[in-house]
Every structure is written in C-alpha cells, then in structure tokens.
Amino acid sequence: MRIDSRKKLMFSCIFLILIMFIFGKNIKILNQVSSMKVAASPVVKMSNNHSSSKKYRIVLDPGHGGIDRGTSYGNMNEKDLTLKIAKYAESYLKSQGDVVFLTRDKDKLVPLKEIGNKTNSYHADVFVSIHVNSLNDKNFNGITALYYDVNGYQKSERIRLAKTIESQAVKNDGWESRGIRRQNLAVLRYSKIPGVLMECGFITNDEDRKRLSNDDVLKRLAKNISDGIIKYLNENPQ
Ligand SMILES: [Zn+2]
Incomplete structure (x- = not known):
C-alpha cells in the first residue's frame, strides 16, 4: 500500500510537472503572438494609407x-x-x-x-x-x-x-x-x-x-x- 501511494504520488508529480511545462510553454507562445501583434499593427495601419477611412x-x-x-x-x-x-x-x-x-x-x-x-x-x-x-x-x-x-x-x-x-x-x-x-x-x-x-x-x-x-x-x-x-x-x- 505504501509503495503504491508513493508511486501514485510520483506519477502525480510527474503529471503536474508535465502540465506546468506544457501550460508554461503555451503562455510563452501566447505572449510571443501578442507581442508580434503589437509590433505588426503600425504596418497594418500603413497599408491602410489609400483607403477613404484614412485620417489626414x-x-x-x-x-x-x-x-x-x-x-x-x-x-x-x-x-x-x-x-x-x-x-x-x-x-x-x-x-x-x-x-x-x-x-x-x-x-x-x-x-x-x-x-x-x-x-x-x-x-x-x-x-x-x-x-x-x-x-x-x-x-x-x-x-x-x-x-x-x-x-x-x-x-x-x-x-x-x-x-x-x-x-x-x-x-x-x-x-x-x-x-x-x-x-x-x-x-x-x-x-x-x-x-x-x-x-x-x-x-x-x-x-x-x-x-x-x-x-x-x-x-x-x-x-x-x-x-x-x-x-x-x-x-x-x-
Ligand atoms: Zn491674397
């Protein structure tokens, strides 16, 4: 029984670490995407140059x-x-x-x-x-x-x-x-x-x-x- 609970605990820990690893990575990726979006927005605005909605x-x-x-x-x-x-x-x-x-x-x-x-x-x-x-x-x-x-x-x-x-x-x-x-x-x-x-x-x-x-x-x-x-x-x- 004690060995089983240790195993369970170990598996739980590994599972948790894995989840944190994947989740953490995703957060990093999400951050990257949002910072890319911020950096890209002036370019999007410039391509709008010719539209009638452009303010002068x-x-x-x-x-x-x-x-x-x-x-x-x-x-x-x-x-x-x-x-x-x-x-x-x-x-x-x-x-x-x-x-x-x-x-x-x-x-x-x-x-x-x-x-x-x-x-x-x-x-x-x-x-x-x-x-x-x-x-x-x-x-x-x-x-x-x-x-x-x-x-x-x-x-x-x-x-x-x-x-x-x-x-x-x-x-x-x-x-x-x-x-x-x-x-x-x-x-x-x-x-x-x-x-x-x-x-x-x-x-x-x-x-x-x-x-x-x-x-x-x-x-x-x-x-x-x-x-x-x-x-x-x-x-x-x-
Ligand atoms: Zn005059």
Whole structure:
C-alpha cells in the first residue's frame, strides 16, 4: 500500500510537472503572438494609407489678416473671405475625422515666413492657402490653383494637387475654371509638404462677387476644396 501511494504520488508529480511545462510553454507562445501583434499593427495601419477611412493632417492658411486686408471691393475684404472659407473647410474636414491646422483663426496678420515655419512644424500631409483674386479688367472671373516647385521639388505632386483641388472647387455654383498656374510665391516656396494656393474667384467681377457674398456658396466651395484635398491624398501613390 505504501509503495503504491508513493508511486501514485510520483506519477502525480510527474503529471503536474508535465502540465506546468506544457501550460508554461503555451503562455510563452501566447505572449510571443501578442507581442508580434503589437509590433505588426503600425504596418497594418500603413497599408491602410489609400483607403477613404484614412485620417489626414491638413494645414489651411487663410490669406492676409490684420492690417493686411488683401484685395477689397467696397466693404468686402479678401482677409475676411479667406478666413470664412478656411473655417468652413476646417469644420467640414474635422467632421470627417481629419486633423486641421489653421495658420490663423482670427483677424490677425501672420508673417509669411512664420506661416512657412508653422506649416513645416505640423508634420502635415498637405498645405492649402486660401486667397481671392482681383484685376482691373472686371471681365476676369473664376478659380485658379497656383503651385510652385523649387528646382522641381515635388513638382509632379504639386501639379497633381493643384489640378485635383481646382477641378473639385469649380463643381458647384457656376464657377469658371481657370486651371492651374506655376507662380513663385513665398508660402509655396517655404512649404516642405505639397502645397497649393487657391485663388477663389475675382472680387472685381460682378458674378464672382455675388458668389463670394453668399455664405452658402462659400460653404460649398470650402467643402469642394476639402473634397479635392482628400481626393488627392487618397490617390497619393507614395
Ligand atoms: Zn491674397
């Protein structure tokens, strides 16, 4: 009897050790799997780059501000229109889950160099400056997207950005499409990320001015510009 119980005890011990060994190993394996999963998650996120659910970081620059009114017509000032459009775009993009940085959110002047420094510090995907055009010839109307590349820097990307946003911007309200143009502008030169300057109609043209004085038109324009930004970023071949 005593020998039997010893044997039983010994077998129980061996069985227990075996169980602990197998179980312990499994725990180790499980730990390995979960740590692999954690390590792998950023890669999974990156492969999501092109999906429409990807959230972006966007810098919006409402042109002029403070003592710099920009162009004007009567009591209509470019600096107020650009701030309105940028704020409408900001709230639309934020409602889509994107992160938006405004270079100004009130009526103040931000020096061009500071706009460039801010833009480059945000680690954003794209920079969009909002302006309104004017010309002595009152017949000129429509929307233009200006881009610039320093010695070919991001040239094809910047052209694609300008084309995509411009074609979206003119979608509603009968805006004339004036296409894109390369122009050496400080804010576009300073920006290390793809950037574009949108000239949103001519304040000197009767029809455009009528559009610019209508908040619903400005909201639609802001949404269309935003859709252009997202379209460009979703199609980014990087
Ligand atoms: Zn301007």
